[in-house]
Amino acid sequence: MKPAELMALGDKNIMATYRRFPLVLTRGKGCGLWDVEGRKYLDFVAGIAVCNLGHCHEAVVSAVKKQAETLFHISNLYHIEPQIRLAALLVANSFADKVFFCNSGAEANEGAIKLARKYASERMTPGRYELITMVNSFHGRTLATVTATGQEKFQAGFSPLVEGFKYVPFNDLEALEGAIGERTCGVLLEPIQAEGGIRIPDKDYLAGVRDICDRHGLLLILDEVQVGMGRIGKLFAYEEYGIEPDIVTLAKALGNGFPVGAVLAKDHVAEVFQPGTHASTFGGNPLAAAAALATLEVLLDSPVLDNCRRMGDYLVSRLAELAVRRAIIKEVRGKGLLIGIELNAEGGPIVEECIREGLLVNCIGGKVLRLVPPLIVSEQEIDEALRILDSVLQDK
Numbered sequence: 432m433k434p435a436e437l438m439a440l441g442d443k444n445i446m447a448t449y450r451r452f453p454l455v456l457t458r459g460k461g462c463g464l465w466d467v468e469g470r471k472y473l474d475f476v477a478g479i480a481v482c483n484l485g486h487c488h489e490a491v492v493s494a495v496k497k498q499a500e501t502l503f504h505i506s507n508l509y510h511i512e513p514q515i516r517l518a519a520l521l522v523a524n525s526f527a528d529k530v531f532f533c534n535s536g537a538e539a540n541e542g543a544i545k546l547a548r549k550y551a552s553e554r555m556t557p558g559r560y561e562l563i564t565m566v567n568s569f570h571g572r573t574l575a576t577v578t579a580t581g582q583e584k585f586q587a588g589f590s591p592l593v594e595g596f597k598y599v600p601f602n603d604l605e606a607l608e609g610a611i612g613e614r615t616c617g618v619l620l621e622p623i624q625a626e627g628g629i630r631i632p633d634k635d636y637l638a639g640v641r642d643i644c645d646r647h648g649l650l651l652i653l654d655e656v657q658v659g660m661g662r663i664g665k666l667f668a669y670e671e672y673g674i675e676p677d678i679v680t681l682a683k684a685l686g687n688g689f690p691v692g693a694v695l696a697k698d699h700v701a702e703v704f705q706p707g708t709h710a711s712t713f714g715g716n717p718l719a720a721a722a723a724l725a726t727l728e729v730l731l732d733s734p735v736l737d738n739c740r741r742m743g744d745y746l747v748s749r750l751a752e753l754a755v756r757r758a759i760i761k762e763v764r765g766k767g768l769l770i771g772i773e774l775n776a777e778g779g780p781i782v783e784e785c786i787r788e789g790l791l792v793n794c795i796g797g798k799v800l801r802l803v804p805p806l807i808v809s810e811q812e813i814d815e816a817l818r819i820l821d822s823v824l825q826d827k
């Protein structure tokens with residue numbers, strides 16, 4: 432079937448929740464993707480900050496192959512060996528004492544919201560169930576997580592939303608403390624707002640949020656779905672800001688492309704989840720857990736995180752040079768390899784031109800180009816991406 436026919440068949444049969452670019456990508460290796468006709472693209476989207484080790488990383492491929500030949504799925508009615516190993520490795524390398532596995536970022540946040548409410552109902556003064564979240568945040572598309580998301584555009588048409596969420600501006604400690612009431616049980620936020628335009632926290636903001644939560648006896652939940660698993664140069668973003676949360680949610684890069692999510696928590700919080708309180712048929716199934724275990728082992732045992740920090744600095748410094756020459760660039764901001772280029776114009780046409788020139792980037796919130804290449808990206812690949820971006824921006 433020709434690519435155009437294939438895309439038309441997709442449009443006819445798949446709900447139109449995504450506006451897709453006219454590309455059928457069929458193969459990937461490292462930072463490279465190939466379309467159905469064999470044309471190569473440099474991938475600075477990485478499946479939306481998912482393929483942190485690059486496409487088809489050998490260790491992950493081999494773990495999934497081996498697991499697929501042995502056992503796909505048994506359910507959580509039984510003990511699952513790779514899931515046990517994965518949980519132990521996550522606990523050994525994080526603030527957490529316990530892990531709950533699920534399948535996506537929204538599901539991880541949904542689990543965290545339920546965990547916070549259950550904890551509040553059992554351990555806090557009666558009547559506490561409300562979470563404070565941030566304006567411009569993004570936490571997912573289920574009914575509770577889209578309510579937690581502080582952006583009306585994602586909520587339109589889905590009323591009545593879930594009760595028990597309040598929004599305050601990001602980076603505003605006074606507003607946060609002022610919003611705490613007798614129903615508040617916790618604060619849920621992204622350490623760096625990603626979908627909201629790559630918004631970096633002020634220097635002491637997250638320590639301030641931790642302090643407010645401690646003084647008011649509230650749970651601090653960090654959504655690390657996009658920033659976690661090495662994206663900003665540390666395994667978890669909270670490490671970068673010198674704080675310990677009570678709950679962290681993960682998904683995206685956890686399985687390097689294999690769908691898997693997780694809720695990590697301290698023991699005193701995790702223990703309110705008992706048999707029957709929360710569940711997921713596929714959560715941490717053998718295939719997903721094998722993929723995530725292999726991914727985590729590579730992140731821990733290889734120089735990937737170090738490469739992420741070095742290449743992140745290099746990319747930002749090259750973009751700063753570009754910003755001097757190209758007036759369309761308003762600001763470059765980011766941490767590690769989570770980088771946003773705010774433009775003075777709509778980013779959509781730029782993304783399309785980059786794709787025509789062989790570079791995949793995407794645009795968030797209309798005017799921010801997001802660069803999230805695999806963390807294994809090389810200096811040469813960054814140079815090539817910048818060459819394409821420079822030429823696309825030159826007459827803008």
Ligand code: PLP
Binds near residue numbers: 569
């Ligand atoms: N939380 C954050 C911070 C995200 O960036 C996303 C997705 O972009 C989600 C949650 C939702 O994840 P998923 O699409 O896997 O449900």
